[in-house]
Amino acid sequence: MYLSRQLTAAEGRYCLTEMELWGLMRVVxxxxxxxxxxxxxxxxxxxSAVVAMAKKTVIANTxxxxxxxxxxxxxxxxLxxxxxxxxxxxxxKIHKIPDVLVGELARLRREDLLHANNSKQQSQFRPHF
Structure with missing residues (x-):
């Protein structure tokens, strides 16, 4: 079985723990x-945070x-x-199939943030006539 779906713009802004839990919930x-x-x-x-969240141990102790x-x-x-x-x-490191997609997603998000910050900095220093 293979499940795949592109993240929406809002889902792309989730933190890693939210993405991992959301993915588990979607599969279930x-x-x-x-x-x-x-x-x-x-x-x-x-x-490891997914294990605690799935068991509600972290939420119960808040x-x-x-x-x-x-x-x-x-x-x-x-769940x-x-x-x-x-x-x-x-x-x-012991998974037989590496989680390449999540690693690639994190790399792309970093590049997008750097690009957005560079664009913002460049636009702040332009003189207005």
């Missing part, structure tokens, strides 16, 4: 019928509820309904 939604029927479903991730990120709360709440879903951390 697409294969919900399989997740519901299977005794155990194991999802491997190279992002001292100040007004500081919660609602995107993370929504995804975490959705918590699956008792048979186990999210397991596996360091990226």
């Amino acid at each position: 939604k697409k294969i919900k019928h399989i997740v519901d029927a299977a005794p155990t479903v194991i999802a491997f991730t190279d992002h 001292v100040s509820p007004d500081r919660l990120n609602m995107r993370l709360v929504t995804v975490s709440t959705y 918590s309904q699956f008792d048979n879903l186990e999210v397991v951390f596996r360091p990226g």
Whole structure:
């Protein structure tokens, strides 16, 4: 099975943790019928924060509820309904298939930010007649 979709402009501005959780939620939604029927479903991730968020341990320990990120709360709440879903951390260096797309996305975002900052700086110093 192969799932792919281009990020929207808003999704492209998500932090890495939000993107990883959003991706996991999207996959679980697409294969919900399989997740519901299977005794155990194991999802491997190279992002350790996803493990804690999927188990809601980070959200439950938050001292100040007004500081919660609602995107993370929504995804975490959705994933918590699956008792048979186990999210397991596996360091990226031992994955057989490297996460090239995320690395490439991060590189492109850095280049876009640098380009935007350079354009902004150049436009600030132009004389207006």
